[in-house]
Amino acid sequence: MADYIIETQNITRKFDGFKAVDGLSLQIKKGEVFGFLGPNGAGKTTSINMMVGLLKPTSGWVIIDGQDMEKFDKAAIGVCPQEIVLWDNLTCAESLKLIGDMYEVPKDVLKQRVDQLLEDLFLTDKANTLVKNLSGGMKRRLNLAMAVVHQPEIVVLDEPSEGLDPQSRQVLWKYILSLRDEGKTVILTTHLMDEADRLSDRVAIIDHGKLLKLDTPVNLKKEIGGGDVVEITLSDDSMNQKVIKKIEETGNVLSVLEVEGIINLRALNAVGKLPQIIDDIEETGARMADLSVRQNTLEDVFIDLTGTRLRE
Amino acid sequence: MKFLSLANKDLKELVRDRKGLFFILVFPIFFMLVFGFAFGGMGQSNTPYKLAIVNYDETVTIPMTGERINFGNNLTQLLEEAKYENSDVNLFNVTKMSESEADALLKTRDIDAALIIPDNFSESVLALINHTIMTTTNPLAASQSTSPDITSTLIIRGDTGFINFGVSQGILVGVLAQYQDEIVIQTQNAVQGTPGAQPTVFLNSKVEPIEGTQNFTSFDFIAPGMIVFAILLLATTVAANFTREVESGTLARLKLSKMKGFDLMFGGLIPWSLVVVVQVIILLVVAVAIGFHWQGGLNSILLAILVGVIGGIASIALGMIIAAFVTSVSQATNLGTLITVPASFLVGAFFPLPDVEIFGIPFNAFLPWTHILDALRSTLTYGGGWNDISYSVAVSLVLTVILFAIGVILFSKNRLKSEN
Numbered sequence: 001m002a003d004y005i006i007e008t009q010n011i012t013r014k015f016d017g018f019k020a021v022d023g024l025s026l027q028i029k030k031g032e033v034f035g036f037l038g039p040n041g042a043g044k045t046t047s048i049n050m051m052v053g054l055l056k057p058t059s060g061w062v063i064i065d066g067q068d069m070e071k072f073d074k075a076a077i078g079v080c081p082q083e084i085v086l087w088d089n090l091t092c093a094e095s096l097k098l099i100g101d102m103y104e105v106p107k108d109v110l111k112q113r114v115d116q117l118l119e120d121l122f123l124t125d126k127a128n129t130l131v132k133n134l135s136g137g138m139k140r141r142l143n144l145a146m147a148v149v150h151q152p153e154i155v156v157l158d159e160p161s162e163g164l165d166p167q168s169r170q171v172l173w174k175y176i177l178s179l180r181d182e183g184k185t186v187i188l189t190t191h192l193m194d195e196a197d198r199l200s201d202r203v204a205i206i207d208h209g210k211l212l213k214l215d216t217p218v219n220l221k222k223e224i225g226g227g228d229v230v231e232i233t234l235s236d237d238s239m240n241q242k243v244i245k246k247i248e249e250t251g252n253v254l255s256v257l258e259v260e261g262i263i264n265l266r267a268l269n270a271v272g273k274l275p276q277i278i279d280d281i282e283e284t285g286a287r288m289a290d291l292s293v294r295q296n297t298l299e300d301v302f303i304d305l306t307g308t309r310l311r312e
Numbered sequence: 313m314k315f316l317s318l319a320n321k322d323l324k325e326l327v328r329d330r331k332g333l334f335f336i337l338v339f340p341i342f343f344m345l346v347f348g349f350a351f352g353g354m355g356q357s358n359t360p361y362k363l364a365i366v367n368y369d370e371t372v373t374i375p376m377t378g379e380r381i382n383f384g385n386n387l388t389q390l391l392e393e394a395k396y397e398n399s400d401v402n403l404f405n406v407t408k409m410s411e412s413e414a415d416a417l418l419k420t421r422d423i424d425a426a427l428i429i430p431d432n433f434s435e436s437v438l439a440l441i442n443h444t445i446m447t448t449t450n451p452l453a454a455s456q457s458t459s460p461d462i463t464s465t466l467i468i469r470g471d472t473g474f475i476n477f478g479v480s481q482g483i484l485v486g487v488l489a490q491y492q493d494e495i496v497i498q499t500q501n502a503v504q505g506t507p508g509a510q511p512t513v514f515l516n517s518k519v520e521p522i523e524g525t526q527n528f529t530s531f532d533f534i535a536p537g538m539i540v541f542a543i544l545l546l547a548t549t550v551a552a553n554f555t556r557e558v559e560s561g562t563l564a565r566l567k568l569s570k571m572k573g574f575d576l577m578f579g580g581l582i583p584w585s586l587v588v589v590v591q592v593i594i595l596l597v598v599a600v601a602i603g604f605h606w607q608g609g610l611n612s613i614l615l616a617i618l619v620g621v622i623g624g625i626a627s628i629a630l631g632m633i634i635a636a637f638v639t640s641v642s643q644a645t646n647l648g649t650l651i652t653v654p655a656s657f658l659v660g661a662f663f664p665l666p667d668v669e670i671f672g673i674p675f676n677a678f679l680p681w682t683h684i685l686d687a688l689r690s691t692l693t694y695g696g697g698w699n700d701i702s703y704s705v706a707v708s709l710v711l712t713v714i715l716f717a718i719g720v721i722l723f724s725k726n727r728l729k730s731e732n
Binding site: 150 | 320325329561562566567730
């Protein structure tokens, strides 16, 4: 038995000369929730499509449970795509039964699983409702149920929270954590840092098809240092560089940089240092329009790595 | 059985999509109505059909009168003089010729049909007369008679892909039935001394309008073509459906499972074959309602359904081939129409086209729907049975299997493998 359930070895995928994924090498451990964090268009979906066999890498290899991509048992993977992929004219129960049949789940077992899944995802009363008559959140939950009805070892969730209301998101997150508790390996792609932060055992930060960093959320945040993050918006952002220079000269902060028109600085005990920072700003003649203080997040890691925010 | 689950899914989707189902079933009816009204009256143009007569008949002597008579010549004369009902226009332009000459002219479509009168035709007519006399004068003796019945077979030969043959054949069948009835009636009248009858003449040359000829129209030839057109159009619908699965991502979901190409294709066959069955029945009912002279009874409906299902499978295969190459539903619809409409013309659904030959074989002979159409015409228009259509069914089945195999291979290669 291999220690890693999925390994990618230098996989690259080109579309008409454009490199969507560029030499990605990583190893995913059995039983972990592995987060792919990156902005839209970073290459997350392309990467997982190569991992599950929907897309052939232009170069490189994908190994699943120690076996070549072509040879592994298809029932070992369940994929919840980013888009809602359902048959509009089937009911929830019929949809799940169809997918169960496609994975050769025995009839009696399948019936129990379908009932359980509908219950877990709060769809029991919609079992006989046509998919086209479900709300967006219900469709999302059914989309997830379709990926796990055959109880795969690896569950791939591509942006599962996309378009979900807060209530449905809580149901989903709880369900993802229950999958981990059952020993499943979960691969999660997201551009939501709190989703990656809360659910993932390890996070791969990816942008422009390249792996930037891979570690646990705690280690990633540690790596950019402790402290709080202060974000300052000036009424005239042409003054940003002048203010940044002044704050750097004072030397009270760990880092200060401009991110999309906003001054972003990290400092230990930022609240205590705020009077000095405000004095520095006033000395330059700039006027503050807004100021916020918060703890650092994975997005700050991303900013530290790329100098930009996660793009929506 | 994964293919049964997929068939169940497809069937539910098909039935629950009321609008889609409505268009699938109603669209061909619309064409049937248009063609029915457009061509339903064409036979009334009273054009004489070109008929070759090959007469092998040998003259016989009538025992009662000693008169020598050749009923083949008698029938020929009758055909020469037969006219459309309420019209002075002859039904046929008759030319007597040898069988080889007739065959050559049939191939070039210089004549519409050939009637081959066998050498024992007069003998069998005489037997019919004798039998009629006996049953009229002494029915008991007739029932105990051991004299053998002599039957002869008149052959109506022609190109079943030629519309004029279809019409000529229909008229000839009517004329021959009328001829036999006339012999019996004339004989009975002669024996019983019915006023006005001439006892010594069993047949005269009186020409009477042939019942029904005024109604046999080009639509009788076209109606089976419309059924084939509807079946061919299914290819577009099937292509669009498969492509919709690709576009919506549901095919990718199935691709990730243990489903094989075979399951998907066979799963699709069952619901679409049911659609074909319903289409054939509806179209036949509509055709009859607007003037199609359906022959062959219930048996012909069953045969037509069987033939239709084979044609439907060929269309599903064509749909798969189209879906293997297109990337959107609109492309599938456009390409499907671009292929199925010319194919309908090629197979002769509307009217026969000149043959384009490949290695001496007409191009359309490679298309299963050509043989499907032959079989449908044979059974629905001409009232043919299994023996008459078995060859067409066999050829269409072989071509359908080949087309289906191509469809499975191309669709599996282009749509069910990992994307390159």
